[in-house]
Amino acid sequence: xxxxxIILEVQNLTKYFDxxxxxxxxxxxxxxxxxxxxxxxxxxxxxxxxSTTGRTLLKLLEPTAGKIIFDGQDITNYxxxxxxxxxxxxxxxxxxxxxxxxxxxxxxQLISEPIKEHKLxxxxxEIEKRTLELMDIVGxxxxxxxxxxxxxxxxxxxxxxxxxxxxxxxxxxxCDEPVSALDVSIQAQILNLLKQLQRDMGLTYIFITxxxxxxxxxxxxxxxxxLGQMVEKAPSAEIFSNPTxxxxxxxxxxxxxxxxxxxxxxxxxxxxxxxxPVNLPDQCRFMKRCDACQECCQNSANPQLRExxxxxxxxxxxxx
Amino acid sequence: MSEKNLEKTTAAAAExxxxxxxxxxxxxxxxxxxxGCVKAINGLNLSVRREKTLGLVGETGAGKTTTALSxxxxxxxxxxxxxxxxxxxxxxxxxxMKEKELEHMxxxxxxxxxxxxxxxxxxxxxxxxxxxxxxxxxxxxxxxxxxxxxxxxxxxxGIAESRAYDYPHQFSGGMRQxxxxxxALACRPHFLIADEPTTALDVTIQAQVxxxxxELINNNHMSMLLxxxxxxxxxxxxxxxxxxxxxxxxxxxxTDEVFNATRHPYTEGLFDSLPNLKEQGxxxxxxxxxxxxxxxxxxxxxxxxxxxxxxxxxxQSVPELRPAGGTHYVACHAYDDPNFRLRRNANG
Numbered sequence: 049x050x051x052x053x054i055i056l057e058v059q060n061l062t063k064y065f066d067x068x069x070x071x072x073x074x075x076x077x078x079x080x081x082x083x084x085x086x087x088x089x090x091x092x093x094x095x096x097x098x099s100t101t102g103r104t105l106l107k108l109l110e111p112t113a114g115k116i117i118f119d120g121q122d123i124t125n126y127x128x129x130x131x132x133x134x135x136x137x138x139x140x141x142x143x144x145x146x147x148x149x150x151x152x153x154x155x156x157q158l159i160s161e162p163i164k165e166h167k168l169x170x171x172x173x174e175i176e177k178r179t180l181e182l183m184d185i186v187g188x189x190x191x192x193x194x195x196x197x198x199x200x201x202x203x204x205x206x207x208x209x210x211x212x213x214x215x216x217x218x219x220x221x222x223c224d225e226p227v228s229a230l231d232v233s234i235q236a237q238i239l240n241l242l243k244q245l246q247r248d249m250g251l252t253y254i255f256i257t258x259x260x261x262x263x264x265x266x267x268x269x270x271x272x273x274x275l276g277q278m279v280e281k282a283p284s285a286e287i288f289s290n291p292t293x294x295x296x297x298x299x300x301x302x303x304x305x306x307x308x309x310x311x312x313x314x315x316x317x318x319x320x321x322x323x324x325p326v327n328l329p330d331q332c333r334f335m336k337r338c339d340a341c342q343e344c345c346q347n348s349a350n351p352q353l354r355e356x357x358x359x360x361x362x363x364x365x366x367x368x
Numbered sequence: 369m370s371e372k373n374l375e376k377t378t379a380a381a382a383e384x385x386x387x388x389x390x391x392x393x394x395x396x397x398x399x400x401x402x403x404g405c406v407k408a409i410n411g412l413n414l415s416v417r418r419e420k421t422l423g424l425v426g427e428t429g430a431g432k433t434t435t436a437l438s439x440x441x442x443x444x445x446x447x448x449x450x451x452x453x454x455x456x457x458x459x460x461x462x463x464x465m466k467e468k469e470l471e472h473m474x475x476x477x478x479x480x481x482x483x484x485x486x487x488x489x490x491x492x493x494x495x496x497x498x499x500x501x502x503x504x505x506x507x508x509x510x511x512x513x514x515x516x517x518x519x520x521x522x523x524x525x526g527i528a529e530s531r532a533y534d535y536p537h538q539f540s541g542g543m544r545q546x547x548x549x550x551x552a553l554a555c556r557p558h559f560l561i562a563d564e565p566t567t568a569l570d571v572t573i574q575a576q577v578x579x580x581x582x583e584l585i586n587n588n589h590m591s592m593l594l595x596x597x598x599x600x601x602x603x604x605x606x607x608x609x610x611x612x613x614x615x616x617x618x619x620x621x622x623t624d625e626v627f628n629a630t631r632h633p634y635t636e637g638l639f640d641s642l643p644n645l646k647e648q649g650x651x652x653x654x655x656x657x658x659x660x661x662x663x664x665x666x667x668x669x670x671x672x673x674x675x676x677x678x679x680x681x682x683x684q685s686v687p688e689l690r691p692a693g694g695t696h697y698v699a700c701h702a703y704d705d706p707n708f709r710l711r712r713n714a715n716g
Contacts (some may be wrong), residue, residue, distance in 0.1 A: 093570035094541075201658055202428075231427040231597065236641035236654035243651075258570060265643035265652065302575040304600030306642060308627040317579065318572045321540050 055252050056105070056220060057081040061114035063097075063104045070327040074100040076276035077114070079353070082269075084219070087246070087253040089263030089284070091299070092273035095322055098256045101273070102222040105254075106138055107131050119219065136166050139213035143225035145205035149197040156193045158208055159183065162215040182211040187241060203234035210241065220252045227262060239266065260303055264288055269359075272296045275325050275333040278353060282360040292356060292367045294340045332365065340366055389559050389591045390416040390439065395453035397434055397443055397615075404663045408434045410615040412453070413689060416559075416608075421585060421592040423606035423623070425599060425638070429659055431615040432595045436561045438462075439593070440478060441470050457559065475506050479552035483564040485544035489536040495522070495547045496532025499554050506555045521550040525580060542573035546580065553584060560585065560592045566601065578605055599638060603627060608695070611635045614660055614670035617689065621696030629713065631698035633675045636712045669701060677702050677710075 063075040075097045082088045090098045103109045105116050107123065116124050123134060142148040149158055160179045162168075169175050180190055186207040197205055206226060213221050223242065227235040239262065245251060255266055263270055264284060271281040272293065280293040291297045301316040320337050332338070332345050345365050353361040356368065397409040409431045416422045426432050437443045439455055441462050455462040458477060465473065474480075482488045490498055499518035503509055509517065519529040525546040536544055545565060552560060565581065566574040582605055585592050594606060602609050603623060610620040611632060619632035630636050637655035657674045660666055666673060672682035681701045689697040702708045 093572065203658065232638060232641045233427060233655035234658070236643070236652035239643065240652050240654060260571075261643045298572055302571040304574075304578070304598065304604040306599035306603045306627070306639070308603050308623045315575065315579075317575055321542055321573065322570075 053084045054081045055084040055119055056254075057115075057117040058105055059115040059117070061101065061104060061116065062112045063100050063109060064112045067326060073097075073276045073325045073328050075104060075111075076328075078273075078276075078278055080271060080278070080281065082220075082252055082254070084252055085246070085250045086268040087255055087266055089255045089257065089267030089270040090273060091257060091260055091263055091270060093258060093299075093322060095275075095325065096273040097276040097325075098258075098273050099224055102140070102224050102254060102256050106140060106222055107134075108140075132166075136168070136216040137218055138220045138222070139216065139218040140222045140224065141206075141209050141213050141226045144229050145202060145209045146197065149205060149208060151197055154194050154196055155183070155188070155200075155208060158197070159211045159215060162212055166216055168216060178215070182215055185214065185245070186211045187237075201234075202230050203237060206230065206238055207241070210238075210245070214245070214249075218251070220254070222254045222256065224256045225258070226255075228257065228259065235262075242266075260300060272299065275322065275328065277333065277350075277363065278361075279334065279363045280361065281353065282357075286357070286360050290357075290360070292360070292362045293334075293364050294338045294367075295334050334364075342366055387417055388415045389418045389458055390414070390593070391454075391456040392435070392439070393454045393456075395435075395438060395455065396451035397431075397438055398449050398451055399447045400449055401447050406447075406662045407665055408448075408615055408662055409438070410665070411686075412612075412616060414610055414617055414620070416591050416593055418591055419589050420607040421594055421605055423602035423609040424593060424595045424612060425597065425602055425609060426612035427597060427659055429662065430612045431662075432612055433563055434615075435612070436480065436563050436593065436595055439561060440474055440480060441465065442474075472506075475502060475555050475557065477557055478559045478561060479555070479557040481545075481548055481552050481560065481562040481565045483567050485541065485548045485568070486536065488548050489544060491536055494533050494535055495539070495550075499532075499547070499551050502551050503554045517554060518550075521554050522547070524553070524584070525550045540573075542569055542577060545569060545577055549577075549581065549584070553588070556588065558590055560590055561595070562592060563595045564597070565594070567596070567598070574601075581605070599627075599642065611638070614662065614665060616670070616686075616699065617697075618671065618700070619696075619698045620689070621692070621694065625692075625694055625696040629693070629696065630710060631692045631696065631703075632671075632700050633677050633702070633710060634671050636710050637674075639712065669699075677708075 058078060058080050061075055061078040065072040065074055078101055080088065090101060092098045104111050111124065115122060156179055159182050160175050163175055163178060169178055183190055188204060188207050227238050230238060246253060255263060257263055267284045270284050270287045271278045274295050280296045291300050298316050298318045301313060305312055318337050323336060330349050332351055335341050335345050348365055351363045351365050353363045356362050392412055392414040395409050395412040399406040399408055412435060424432050434443065438450060439462060443450060450463060496515055496518045499521050500514035503514040503517050519532050522532055523529055527543060527546055566577050569577060596602060606623050609623050609626045610617050613634050619626060619635050626635060640653035641655060643652060655674050660670055668683040668685055669687050672678040687699040687701045689699045690703060692698045
């Protein structure tokens with residue numbers, strides 16, 4: 049077996065926001081690690097803390113507690129100037145390629161900006177050559193080099209976002225809902241592109257999405273989040289064939305399957321909606337919506353992840 | 369279709385139309401802007417059967433929402449111009465109606481649900497008042513009775529009556545969409561147009577709202593036009609499905625026909641693009657290229673530039689819908705060759 053290198057390790061990552069009503073538990077003690085060249089999918093519904101996790105581990109937000117170890121270095125307490133150097137190693141792709149691109153910059157300016165910013169290349173000719181190269185890599189025709197974002201459709205704009213992230217030769221890219229704003233036919237183009245880039249460049253991805261079908265296609269491991277915590281974490285195939293946490297089960301069964309007239313697994317509808325993440329009690333956070341909830345859940349503390357099968361972790365009192 | 373054939377089918381068509389709550393024929397809608405003419409809808413033919421749900425599927429810019437607005441005669445004008453065609457709703461042509469008749473129709477006979485529930489609700493009125501307002505506008509009820517009806521409607525969509533006194537911002541996204549549904553159904557319309565009603569919601573909430581909509585449609589004997597880009601939602605909710613591309617229907621039939629005996633290359637492309645049908649690791653097969661600019665549509669079939677099966681004939685003329693067995697119709701020149709099969713149907 050080849051040697052596995054852990055590129056990112058996150059220990060007890062916590063991010064609280066102060067609100068007038070109390071502490072908002074956006075991310076609450078998240079632990080995970082990723083091997084180089086792999087993809088971790090983080091899945092959950094609006095407000096579960098998946099984007100905050102992505103932003104905090106890139107230190108775009110200061111963590112309240114916990115440790116972030118990237119490529120062997122503990123970056124948790126890095127200052128801005130130290131983080132600047134790290135930015136060439138870790139990049140992010142955003143959901144909405146329109147609001148994340150400056151409308152007054154041409155494609156050439158947008159893609160070359162990170163190269164200039166980090167002084168990776170100096171001569172104008174080199175920068176231009178590299179920009180065109182990046183456009184080739186992400187499949188943007190060179191004739192668009194002098195156009196502006198508003199002249200392009202969503203798929204092409206997202207390709208610009210990807211080119212900008214790649215411009216600094218990162219090792220890790222956090223993809224925050226990179227295809228959610230795109231039509232299915234374009235979605236597939238972008239997903240294939242991201243996958244091919246991973247193969248060619250050995251990139252590591254953290255893939256944040258609400259769409260389980262997208263992560264299934266994409267991820268090696270999947271972590272399901274609920275109210276700031278990971279409730280289940282397992283290899284992708286395992287989580288789809290053997291979902292164990294009642295929330296994961298409900299999430300999976302809620303995906304409408306585009307199949308007609310053939311046997312489909314029965315629906316498991318969730319009651320109610322996600323509760324407020326402010327001032328959470330030390331109890332199972334899913335309890336109120338859980339149909340498997342038993343007395344022991346109400347009398348016990350918030351369950352922590354435990355290994356129920358090799359590499360399969362679940363935070364639930366009753367899951368076996 | 370030749371003229372002779374057309375005559376023959378007219379009688380049968382008239383018979384069939386009785387079963388339809390909505391019949392759109394040869395609808396053409398253009399937006400005449402300073403930059404040029406945006407050809408949003410280009411000869412659209414579409415029918416919705418009584419007490420059935422038709423899913424209208426297509427990508428951004430296919431003309432789905434313009435179709436919905438046309439049915440209510442709400443296409444913003446200018447720049448929108450309805451160039452031709454007819455929209456017969458429950459026996460009456462919407463495009464010939466006077467403003468008074470239209471006002472009566474909207475809400476009473478047809479109601480519409482939009483994608484984003486927050487922008488559809490008034491932030492400074494309680495939800496109870498908003499439902500009651502819609503009732504009072506269309507029915508001769510006192511304020512008190514209308515408010516009672518509002519509470520009833522809230523109960524029907526699964527919200528406690530006591531919350532009639534709350535404002536939209538006090539509700540979550542899923543609850544707001546329930547309120548919008550309550551407003552839409554308050555005047556007991558027979559026909560509901562739902563434009564991406566669950567797209568802004570989380571999957572678990574989407575499942576709840578879809579279940580609720582299905583139940584209400586069945587219990588109240590309503591018909592529905594459900595606009596969506598999600599084939600999973602269609603499979604879940606619809607009886608029939610129409611696939612739209614560049615302002616025309618390219619394939620239509622029952623969900624069973626379209627999902628299990630797909631005929632149009634574009635529909636096949638949509639299925640191939642979906643990640644959840646694939647096993648992990650397999651490459652997705654995206655549709656190459658992009659939807660054509662509706663200002664510069666190609667001469668022939670609008671899908672030809674992206675179509676893996678396209679031949680020279682496809683660039684010559686726009687294909688008409690042709691029968692493909694049962695209630696299944698497809699608009700594709702490839703079927704001039706009787707032996708033509710899509711790859712999806714090639715092996716069994």
